[in-house]
Each structure stands twice: as C-alpha cells, then as structure tokens.
Amino acid sequence: MNKGIYIATLESDSGKSLITLGLMRTLLGKTAKVGYFRPIINEDKKNNKDNHISTVLSHFDVDLSYEDAFAFTRNEIIQKRNTGKSGEIIDTIIQKYKRLEERFDFILVEGSDFSGEGSVFEFDVNVLIAKNLGIPAILVASGVNKTKEELAGSLQLAYNTFINKDVNVMAMIANKINPENLELIKEELRNFLPDEIDVFAIPSIETLANPTIKEIVEALDGDVLFGNDFLDNQTGSFGVGAMQLRNYITKLRHNSLVITPGDRADIILGALQANISSNYPRISGIILTGGLIPEEPILKLIEGLSQVVPIVSVAGGTFNVTNQVGSIKSNIYADSTQKIETSISTFEKYVSIETLAERLINFKPKGITPRMFQYGLVTKARQQKKRIVLPEGTDERILHAVARLVAIDIVDITLLGDKNKILEKITNLGILLELDKIEIINPTESEYYDDYSETFYELRKHKNVNMDMARDSMSDVSYYGTMMIYKGHADGMVSGAVHTTQHTIRPALQFIKTKPGVSVVSSIFFMCLEDRVSIFGDCAINPNPTAEALAEIAISSADSSQAFGIEPKIAMLSYSSGSSGKGEDVDRVRRATEIIKDLRPDLKVAGPIQYDAAVDMTIGKSKMPDSDVAGQASVLIFPDLNTGNNTYKAVQRETGALAIGPMLQGLNKPVNDLSRGCTVDDIFNTVIITAIQAQGI
Numbered sequence: 001m002n003k004g005i006y007i008a009t010l011e012s013d014s015g016k017s018l019i020t021l022g023l024m025r026t027l028l029g030k031t032a033k034v035g036y037f038r039p040i041i042n043e044d045k046k047n048n049k050d051n052h053i054s055t056v057l058s059h060f061d062v063d064l065s066y067e068d069a070f071a072f073t074r075n076e077i078i079q080k081r082n083t084g085k086s087g088e089i090i091d092t093i094i095q096k097y098k099r100l101e102e103r104f105d106f107i108l109v110e111g112s113d114f115s116g117e118g119s120v121f122e123f124d125v126n127v128l129i130a131k132n133l134g135i136p137a138i139l140v141a142s143g144v145n146k147t148k149e150e151l152a153g154s155l156q157l158a159y160n161t162f163i164n165k166d167v168n169v170m171a172m173i174a175n176k177i178n179p180e181n182l183e184l185i186k187e188e189l190r191n192f193l194p195d196e197i198d199v200f201a202i203p204s205i206e207t208l209a210n211p212t213i214k215e216i217v218e219a220l221d222g223d224v225l226f227g228n229d230f231l232d233n234q235t236g237s238f239g240v241g242a243m244q245l246r247n248y249i250t251k252l253r254h255n256s257l258v259i260t261p262g263d264r265a266d267i268i269l270g271a272l273q274a275n276i277s278s279n280y281p282r283i284s285g286i287i288l289t290g291g292l293i294p295e296e297p298i299l300k301l302i303e304g305l306s307q308v309v310p311i312v313s314v315a316g317g318t319f320n321v322t323n324q325v326g327s328i329k330s331n332i333y334a335d336s337t338q339k340i341e342t343s344i345s346t347f348e349k350y351v352s353i354e355t356l357a358e359r360l361i362n363f364k365p366k367g368i369t370p371r372m373f374q375y376g377l378v379t380k381a382r383q384q385k386k387r388i389v390l391p392e393g394t395d396e397r398i399l400h401a402v403a404r405l406v407a408i409d410i411v412d413i414t415l416l417g418d419k420n421k422i423l424e425k426i427t428n429l430g431i432l433l434e435l436d437k438i439e440i441i442n443p444t445e446s447e448y449y450d451d452y453s454e455t456f457y458e459l460r461k462h463k464n465v466n467m468d469m470a471r472d473s474m475s476d477v478s479y480y481g482t483m484m485i486y487k488g489h490a491d492g493m494v495s496g497a498v499h500t501t502q503h504t505i506r507p508a509l510q511f512i513k514t515k516p517g518v519s520v521v522s523s524i525f526f527m528c529l530e531d532r533v534s535i536f537g538d539c540a541i542n543p544n545p546t547a548e549a550l551a552e553i554a555i556s557s558a559d560s561s562q563a564f565g566i567e568p569k570i571a572m573l574s575y576s577s578g579s580s581g582k583g584e585d586v587d588r589v590r591r592a593t594e595i596i597k598d599l600r601p602d603l604k605v606a607g608p609i610q611y612d613a614a615v616d617m618t619i620g621k622s623k624m625p626d627s628d629v630a631g632q633a634s635v636l637i638f639p640d641l642n643t644g645n646n647t648y649k650a651v652q653r654e655t656g657a658l659a660i661g662p663m664l665q666g667l668n669k670p671v672n673d674l675s676r677g678c679t680v681d682d683i684f685n686t687v688i689i690t691a692i693q694a695q696g697i
C-alpha cells in the first residue's frame with residue numbers, strides 16, 4: 001500500500017520548507033522512492049516555477065516533472081470555488097496524487113502557503129485535501145510574535161479541525177521558537193494532545209529567517225558594485241549607518257547588513273575595514289541608498305582590496321530602503337545549498353525522526369472518502385473494458401449518463417429500444433454523444449431474437465413456459481438484456497430507471513441464477529456520505545429475510561465491501577444494542593449474528609446493534625463497550641426491506657449523499673437495478689460498478 005504525509009500549516013511564513021526538506025531526507029533513508037506533491041501553488045510562482053517544487057526536485061534528484069508535482073494555482077482554486085466547482089478541485093488533486101502513487105513508495109505532500117488572497121478558506125481546503133488523499137498530517141505553526149498560549153491555542157484549533165474531519169494528526173511542530181522557550185512550548189502543547197502525537201519545537205534560526213544578499217538585490221532591484229561572488233551571504237541584523245563611524249562600528253554584529261547613503265565613504269570604508277579586522281565581527285554586505293555611487297577615488301580604493309563583501313546600490317531613501325529590507329522574506333531556492341543543509345540539520349537536531357518516520361511508514365489509513373472511492377472505481381473499470389447493456393434506451397437520464405461514460409471511454413454501451421426513438425431523443429435533448437461508439441438494438445428486430453427465445457424456452461420450460469411465452473418474454477427489454485449477458489453478448493446489465501425492481505431482476509433470478517455456494521441474491525448500496533463510504537444492505541431485494549438469509553446477506557455484503565476496498569465491519573441492525581431490547585425481530589438478528597460468527601469467524605460483526613451505536617464512537621462505547629465494531633461499522637445490515645429501503649432513501653434525500661446501487665450480489669453475472677428516482681450520477685456510477693463486477697471481482 002502506498003503512503004503519504006500531508007504537511008499543513010495555519011499561516012504564512014511558518015517555515016514548513018524546513019520540515020519538508022528534513023522529512024524528505026529522513027524518508028529517503030527509509031524507503032527508496034519518495035515523491036513530492038504540492039496540491040496548490042501560488043499563481044505568480046507558476047511562471048517562474050514554484051521554488052518549493054524546484055528546490056525539492058533538484059536537491060533530492062526526484063524523478064518527477066515540474067508539472068506533475070502540483071495540481072492548481074491559488075487563483076484557479078479561488079475561481080473554481082467561486083463557480084461552485086469545489087468537487088473538481090478534489091477530483092483533479094486525487095488524480096494527480098494517484099498517478100504519483102503508481103511511481104513512488106511514499107509521497108510527501110506539502111500544503112499551501114497562505115501567502116495571498118483566499119487564505120480565509122485555505123485552511124479548510126487543506127484539511128479537505130488531506131482527508132480525501134486519506135493520508136495523515138503534520139501540523140506546523142510559527143511562534144513568531146505569539147505568546148505560548150496563543151501558539152498553543154491556534155494549534156489546538158487546527159488539531160481539532162483535522163481530527164473532526166477524521167484526518168489523523170501524527171505530529172505537531174512549533175517552529176521559529178525563542179530557543180529559551182522550546183521546552184515550555186512543548187509542555188503547553190502536551191496539555192491538550194493525546195500521548196501518541198509527537199510534539200516538537202524548533203528554534204528560530206537566524207540564517208534561515210533573514211534573506212541573503214541575493215534576495216535583497218532581487219527584491220530592491222539593486223545594482224551590485226562589488227562582491228558578486230558573495231551574494232549568498234546570509235544577512236544578520238541590519239542597521240543604518242547614519243551616525244559617525246566611531247559610533248557605528250561598535251554596533252556591528254555577526255553578519256550585520258550595513259545600510260548607508262552612497263556618499264558616506266567613511267561608513268563604507270570603515271565597515272569594510274571592520275570586516276577584515278580581528279577586533280570586529282564579519283559583515284554580510286553593504287547597501288548604498290539614494291541611488292548614489294561612491295566617488296571615483298573611493299571606488300578605486302575598494303577595487304584594490306583583495307576580498308570585498310557585496311556592495312549594492314539601490315534607489316530610494318535610507319528610511320524607505322531600511323523598511324523594505326525589514327519586510328523581505330527569506331526563501332529557499334534550488335541553489336540555496338547552505339540554507340537547505342541548515343534546514344535539514346536543524347530538523348534532524350530537533351525532531352526525533354526515527355520514531356516519526358517509522359510511524360509514517362507503518363500508518364494504515366482508516367477509511368475511504370467518497371471522492372477517493374469514485375476515483376478508484378473509474379481507475380478499476382478502465383483496467384478491463386466491459387460491455388454494459390442498458391435496456392431503458394429512451395430514458396433521458398440514461399442517455400445523459402451514457403454520454404458521460406462514452407466521453408471517458410470507460411465501457412462499451414448497448415442501448416435497447418427503438419433506434420429511431422432513441423436517436424430522436426438524443427437529438428431533441430441536444431446530448432453530445434458519439435453515436436458510432438454505441439450499439440443500439442431493438443429486441444424484436446435483432447438477429448438473435450429467435451435464438452434468445454429458444455434458449456429461454458429451454459431454460460424455463462420446466463416452469464411451464466412455452467415458445468409463445470418465451471418469444472413474448474424476449475420482446476421485453478429486461479429479459480432480452482439479461483439474455484445478452486447469459487449468452488456472453490454483454491458483460492453486465494443496468495436497468496430500473498423506468499422499470500420496477502421486480503421487473504428488472506426477475507429474469508436474472510430465473511436464469512442467470514446464483515453463484516455456487518450462494519442461495520440468496522441480495523443487494524447493497526454504496527452510500528457516499530460526507531466523509532466516508534458506508535455499505536447499506538439489503539435495501540432492495542429480500543422483504544423479510546430469515547435469520548439464515550440475513551446472515552447470508554451480511555456475508556455477501558462484507559465480501560462485496562472488501563472487493564471494493566472498504567474494510568468490512570458488520571453491524572447487524574435492530575432496535576436493540578446487545579441485550580437492551582427484546583422481541584422476535586431482535587432474536588432473529590441475534591441468531592443471524594451467531595450464524596455469521598460460526599460461518600465466517602474471520603469477519604468482524606456486532607449485533608443486534610442500533611444505528612447510532614454502530615456509527616458513533618461515543619454512543620458505541622457506552623452501549624457496547626467491548627465491541628470492535630460499535631462506533632466504526634462500515635457495513636450496515638438492515639433487518640428487513642421496510643427498514644432498509646426507507647433508511648437508504650432517507651439518508652440519500654436528507655443528507656444529499658450519493659447512493660450507488662443497488663448492486664446485486666450473489667448472481668452468476670452482474671445485473672444491477674436502479675431506483676426510478678435515480679439521478680444521472682447514480683446511473684453513471686452503477687454502470688461503472690457493474691463493469692467492475694464483470695471483471696470478476
């Protein structure tokens with residue numbers, strides 16, 4: 001299984017690059033192929049290339065193109081959100097991430113920078129991305145200009161938001177902390193965090209916090225007069241050389257940046273002398289303000305010196321320039337070797353990487369989000385293209401769904417019905433559908449009509465079906481479509497947008513029949529809830545199942561759940577949790593649970609259990625404290641069709657959840673029903689599910 005980690009922050013300038021670089025180095029020591037992904041980059045950085053991406057790709061020699069390493073610019077995200085296309089954001093991010101998953105063993109995902117417009121929703125977007133990628137997060141916050149209470153408060157808020165969205169938080173890093181307060185900060189964070197979450201504090205590192213001379217030259221559009229070879233000099237404190245030299249040189253500190261008007265030869269020469277004097281600290285450079293350049297004799301004097309720190313002339317008065325220098329952000333670029341190494345060594349010194357890396361590598365994601373689930377469906381269906389027959393060829397929703405399916409070339413489609421009527425409908429509805437890519441069959445006019453009728457007669461004559469009845473049945477689209485599957489002329493069928501469930505599935509029950517070892521055909525819905533996918537069964541077929549049938553439905557549903565990548569934890573639903581309620585219906589569910597335990601000891605099952613105890617951890621713990629399913633059930637089995645059918649509809653209608661199905665289970669070949677109230681999305685997804693079933697999962 002592939003792994004990933006999301007590095008998220010709450011603000012700009014948190015110093016998460018240091019974490020990224022340090023973690024990247026650590027992971028590369030643990031696993032061979034580590035990829036890097038930034039879901040959102042800054043617009044202005046796109047053209048000049050985002051420096052985070054360039055730095056990581058080049059420093060660690062990651063075999064990844066720049067374009068593959070990000071999904072959206074910040075402006076694209078804002079636009080999509082404003083036009084109600086948030087879903088597309090997540091879909092594209094999942095797609096790009098999944099492509100990387102195919103190539104790398106582990107992926108480090110760096111969240112957005114919060115350095116521009118749109119930061120209001122930026123935090124939520126980051127939580128949503130981590131959630132949908134199904135990876136844990138490391139939260140990073142800066143301690144600059146914050147009391148320890150303020151820092152802990154903002155990290156606690158962030159932590160709660162991630163946890164509430166079911167994103168596992170692995171570690172919390174307080175960065176840029178006053179070195180004296182490292183332990184205090186960790187204690188403050190420990191106060192609200194569970195023990196299993198690692199807490200680290202990293203001090204503010206001057207060489208990373210301040211810009212290099214090169215960054216200052218770029219930001220101020222300066223003219224480098226001397227010292228081109230030392231532009232990577234890291235600046236320390238900066239001070240204006242306005243006072244007399246004898247006073248000014250006493251103010252110099254290690255790596256000081258001298259800012260002085262260009263005509264102050266005394267300060268310039270004094271600072272250069274101080275730089276080579278063993279009695280004064282080294283300086284990082286000199287900025288000359290006012291666009292003034294020293295006079296010729298002074299320049300000549302400097303030219304004669306053997307080593308000169310960068311001297312840069314900039315336009316603008318001393319006051320303005322000093323303010324500007326103060327606001328220049330320090331960044332790390334691909335060629336900032338010194339900063340990169342400082343970042344990595346700082347990370348290694350303050351973060352106990354061994355345990356953290358082990359935990360990351362061994363992390364098992366809890367659930368699957370609806371978007372990730374749907375992405376997985378599409379990917380799986382593509383692996384082996386199947387032909388799906390849709391008997392309700394004139395239904396508008398079916399035609400819209402077919403247009404979408406054909407556009408992504410994911411399945412081959414056969415529509416049943418009168419060809420002219422279908423074509424007329426497509427034209428009238430203005431549906432863009434490449435007609436040469438679909439097959440349209442009118443059953444009674446088909447070359448196979450006689451053969452299908454005879455086969456049906458042979459299969460059902462013991463049930464008093466005669467040839468006339470067989471021909472009659474084969475003129476019905478449900479029978480004809482099902483016979484196509486029986487004959488191998490199609491791989492699966494989806495119907496029920498117009499016809500009832502009975503009408504849709506009876507032919508399959510009559511001659512597709514059940515798989516070996518299965519006696520009850522049942523159904524499940526994949527309920528795409530806000531943050532997870534749950535399996536509901538049986539909500540469509542068996543009105544009043546016996547305990548034995550209920551057990552079989554639960555086992556089939558658990559196997560289907562497993563086959564579609566959702567770890568099954570079965571809740572056998574009832575109006576009782578444990579022994580809290582009595583009655584014949586409760587006893588039936590209790591018996592069914594015992595049968596499941598006998599037949600399939602490998603499955604996790606709890607029953608009888610109420611819906612609240614099944615899905616809510618707190619209630620589950622209080623009602624059934626010893627259960628390993630209560631509070632985390634993924635497969636919910638309803639005691640009868642009255643409850644099941646209406647519960648799925650209630651959840652679907654009241655929460656807006658996408659209900660994919662009903663997918664029938666237990667048949668020899670896939671036939672799936674739809675609700676007559678289905679949407680185009682429901683049809684689209686059910687066809688894809690059917691194609692996957694046809695692959696023999």
Ligand SMILES: CC(C)(COP(=O)(O)OP(=O)(O)OC[C@H]1O[C@@H](n2cnc3c(N)ncnc32)[C@H](O)[C@@H]1OP(=O)(O)O)[C@@H](O)C(=O)NCCC(=O)NCCS
Nearest residue numbers: 501502506509510514519520521522539540541542543645
């Ligand atoms: C599933 C259902 C359609 C079957 O109804 P039916 O066709 O009248 O059932 P019958 O008893 O006549 O059985 C027809 C065949 O299907 C088989 N069959 C019926 N239910 C079956 C099941 N759950 N599993 C396996 N086979 C089944 C029967 O054994 C019989 O086979 P045979 O003719 O070869 O002997 C019926 O149970 C039903 O209507 N369920 C509710 C559907 C519904 O309205 N759902 C709500 C909306 S989704």
Ligand SMILES: CC(=O)OP(=O)(O)O
Nearest residue numbers: 540662674675676677
């Ligand atoms: C599955 C289902 O409930 O179907 P319908 O809504 O058509 O009855």
